[in-house]
Amino acid sequence: MAKGSREVVTRNDVAQYAGVSTAVVSYVVNDGPRAVSPRTRDRVLEAIRVLGYRPNAAARALKVGSTRTFGLVMPDGGNPLYAELAKAVEKEAATRGYVVLQTNTDSDPAVEKRKISDLLARQVDGLILATPTGEPGATELAELNDSGIPVVALNRPVRGTTSICPEYRAGARLGVEHLIGHGHERIGLVMGIERSAWSPERELGWRDALVAAGLPEGPIARAEFSRQGGYDAGRQLLTTTNPPMPVKQAKVAKLLKATERPTAIFVSSDLQAVGVLRALHEAGLDVPGEMAVVAFDGTAESEFSWPPLSVVRQPLEAVAQKAVSRLLDEVDEPVEAFTYPTELVLRASCGCN
Amino acid sequence: MAKGSREVVTRNDVAQYAGVSTAVVSYVVNDGPRAVSPRTRDRVLEAIRVLGYRPNAAARALKVGSTRTFGLVMPDGGNPLYAELAKAVEKEAATRGYVVLQTNTDSDPAVEKRKISDLLARQVDGLILATPTGEPGATELAELNDSGIPVVALNRPVRGTTSICPEYRAGARLGVEHLIGHGHERIGLVMGIERSAWSPERELGWRDALVAAGLPEGPIARAEFSRQGGYDAGRQLLTTTNPPMPVKQAKVAKLLKATERPTAIFVSSDLQAVGVLRALHEAGLDVPGEMAVVAFDGTAESEFSWPPLSVVRQPLEAVAQKAVSRLLDEVDEPVEAFTYPTELVLRASCGCN
Numbered sequence: 186m187a188k189g190s191r192e193v194v195t196r197n198d199v200a201q202y203a204g205v206s207t208a209v210v211s212y213v214v215n216d217g218p219r220a221v222s223p224r225t226r227d228r229v230l231e232a233i234r235v236l237g238y239r240p241n242a243a244a245r246a247l248k249v250g251s252t253r254t255f256g257l258v259m260p261d262g263g264n265p266l267y268a269e270l271a272k273a274v275e276k277e278a279a280t281r282g283y284v285v286l287q288t289n290t291d292s293d294p295a296v297e298k299r300k301i302s303d304l305l306a307r308q309v310d311g312l313i314l315a316t317p318t319g320e321p322g323a324t325e326l327a328e329l330n331d332s333g334i335p336v337v338a339l340n341r342p343v344r345g346t347t348s349i350c351p352e353y354r355a356g357a358r359l360g361v362e363h364l365i366g367h368g369h370e371r372i373g374l375v376m377g378i379e380r381s382a383w384s385p386e387r388e389l390g391w392r393d394a395l396v397a398a399g400l401p402e403g404p405i406a407r408a409e410f411s412r413q414g415g416y417d418a419g420r421q422l423l424t425t426t427n428p429p430m431p432v433k434q435a436k437v438a439k440l441l442k443a444t445e446r447p448t449a450i451f452v453s454s455d456l457q458a459v460g461v462l463r464a465l466h467e468a469g470l471d472v473p474g475e476m477a478v479v480a481f482d483g484t485a486e487s488e489f490s491w492p493p494l495s496v497v498r499q500p501l502e503a504v505a506q507k508a509v510s511r512l513l514d515e516v517d518e519p520v521e522a523f524t525y526p527t528e529l530v531l532r533a534s535c536g537c538n
Numbered sequence: 539m540a541k542g543s544r545e546v547v548t549r550n551d552v553a554q555y556a557g558v559s560t561a562v563v564s565y566v567v568n569d570g571p572r573a574v575s576p577r578t579r580d581r582v583l584e585a586i587r588v589l590g591y592r593p594n595a596a597a598r599a600l601k602v603g604s605t606r607t608f609g610l611v612m613p614d615g616g617n618p619l620y621a622e623l624a625k626a627v628e629k630e631a632a633t634r635g636y637v638v639l640q641t642n643t644d645s646d647p648a649v650e651k652r653k654i655s656d657l658l659a660r661q662v663d664g665l666i667l668a669t670p671t672g673e674p675g676a677t678e679l680a681e682l683n684d685s686g687i688p689v690v691a692l693n694r695p696v697r698g699t700t701s702i703c704p705e706y707r708a709g710a711r712l713g714v715e716h717l718i719g720h721g722h723e724r725i726g727l728v729m730g731i732e733r734s735a736w737s738p739e740r741e742l743g744w745r746d747a748l749v750a751a752g753l754p755e756g757p758i759a760r761a762e763f764s765r766q767g768g769y770d771a772g773r774q775l776l777t778t779t780n781p782p783m784p785v786k787q788a789k790v791a792k793l794l795k796a797t798e799r800p801t802a803i804f805v806s807s808d809l810q811a812v813g814v815l816r817a818l819h820e821a822g823l824d825v826p827g828e829m830a831v832v833a834f835d836g837t838a839e840s841e842f843s844w845p846p847l848s849v850v851r852q853p854l855e856a857v858a859q860k861a862v863s864r865l866l867d868e869v870d871e872p873v874e875a876f877t878y879p880t881e882l883v884l885r886a887s888c889g890c891n
Contacts, residue, residue: 268621
């Protein structure tokens with residue numbers, strides 16, 4: 186038995202001989218999903234010939250019968266942002282003849298891990314992880330890489346994996362600078378709670394804009410990325426009240442700035458902004474007259490809120506297109522980090538119109 | 539060759555001998571996805587033995603390796619209603635160890651047909667058609683039935699297929715009766731455009747309530763099931779103005795009722811209601827003071843609109859649960875029509891609170 190086992194030539198042997206990853210061997214054997222350069226392909230075929238490698242035909246047949254499928258792992262398909270992202274991915278995949286298995290994790294790392302394993306077991310041709318909950322440990326990454334299935338992470342960089350992100354920090358700065366342009370000097374922040382150790386890019390962008398304009402930081406309310414979270418955060422920001430009388434000393438005034446009620450709020454997601462608007466309406470505040478609002482995301486829901494939200498729009502289509510391209514097309518670098526610029530969409534909530 | 543062909547025993551032969559459908563033969567052979575009663579199972583096994591039927595082992599192996607998957611065909615995953623429905627279906631399927639392939643059709647019958655064929659080719663274990671665009675012709679139904687794959691239609695009855703629907707008509711009536719309870723006598727309707735010949739149940743429910751209360755019909759605006767559609771419809775309803783002076787003759791007054799601006803609007807979907815609210819805000823109307831609104835659906839978006847929408851809530855969880863159960867569990871009747879009651883959720887837009 187031991188002898189028989191030793192004689193089996195594995196994909197790993199071929200990879201070592203040819204000096205490529207096991208994934209590349211798999212692409213050559215299965216004729217996809219990614220293309221391989223002719224030179225690399227020749228090296229792999231030569232290794233297969235020399236070593237006498239015989240890929241498992243049954244497994245291959247099975248795979249051919251069940252593929253042209255991507256797995257898409259999302260934190261919450263009920264969030265319009267992810268619903269729109271999924272739609273964009275599905276549309277892009279369809280142009281290449283692929284369908285998409287969508288699955289939700291409720292941002293639970295354990296659920297996410299189980300769903301990824303499940304999709305791998307189903308032999309999907311590629312895996313798209315939207316906003317993964319954290320950096321997978323070395324073990325999971327090895328499992329993913331060893332599976333030979335291409336993976337891309339969206340919205341959040343993950344070590345060892347290609348990532349495609351909006352320019353969160355530059356985008357947030359753009360939105361806050363627009364509020365500063367409207368004359369606001371006390372700009373609060375509603376910031377989503379990140380479950381990973383990843384740096385809060387949107388918060389950094391908000392701060393960048395304030396520092397560049399020489400303005401003090403307004404109050405920050407942290408909350409879940411949800412309508413309810415935004416509502417709670419909005420109410421919290423409204424409890425910071427203006428001082429009862431003008432403060433003479435400039436230094437004291439500057440120190441007090443952070444506790445004054447802001448005149449504008451930058452919100453880290455559309456969903457939260459909708460909740461913030463409800464809190465402002467309930468408090469009887471005029472938007473944008475008494476409180477201006479700019480949000481990050483730019484889903485269809487933001488256009489029909491009241492007043493219509495001015496937003497920093499995520500480049501969903503570009504992200505979806507790049508994701509599908511990375512899963513299918515030949516690549517020079519196995520791991521790369523891509524970012525796409527956001528776009529300012531001005532409606533009424535900022536004070537324009 | 540002809541001889542050999544004639545000797546092949548098909549699943550159809552087994553079905554005829556046992557007096558069951560080909561689908562049932564397939565359930566017995568594949569040990570699922572639906573259970574079969576012991577007595578029927580024995581009849582099928584007897585037929586297989588007598589006729590010497592040999593199911594294609596390769597096809598079966600392939601299927602076993604690629605299954606535990608449902609296909610879900612939706613008109614628009616970007617619509618929060620379908621995003622929430624998909625989430626409910628996925629959650630319910632997961633409890634049974636199944637994953638869901640979601641796909642969008644943009645309500646285009648040709649796209650829908652292509653996507654259904656595609657899912658069948660992928661040998662899904664069951665097909666859920668959410669709001670199918672129309673009654674499939676006899677050919678498609680035969681293809682579906684012959685595939686042996688169980689199918690359920692959601693939100694719309696389809697001849698020859700099990701359907702699971704909310705009680706649209708009774709639900710709409712419930713919502714309009716609530717507006718009547720608030721003292722409204724001129725109640726308009728924003729009605730989604732149905733692409734099939736299926737009767738507009740929500741419109742019938744609106745009329746039921748008005749007739750029962752002896753009230754005239756308010757104006758109707760028909761529009762796409764979208765935020766923009768609702769916005770356009772809302773603006774249209776506002777152009778119907780009140781007559782400049784009291785009309786003395788009751789008969790004339792009644793005839794004029796339909797052209798008067800309504801004091802309340804029943805809207806056939808949340809998405810449209812959000813657009814209607816925007817139109818009302820832009821016209822400077824107080825909601826519910828000058829115009830009350832009740833919508834059909836009850837998605838999360840309705841709770842955070844301004845003012846929060848009173849809604850007739852669809853029983854999404856019950857529908858998802860029944861759909862998965864119909865695809866997996868033993869059934870007595872091959873084709874049934876199920877309806878689930880809706881629920882009135884009262885917030886501010888109707889005049890409550």
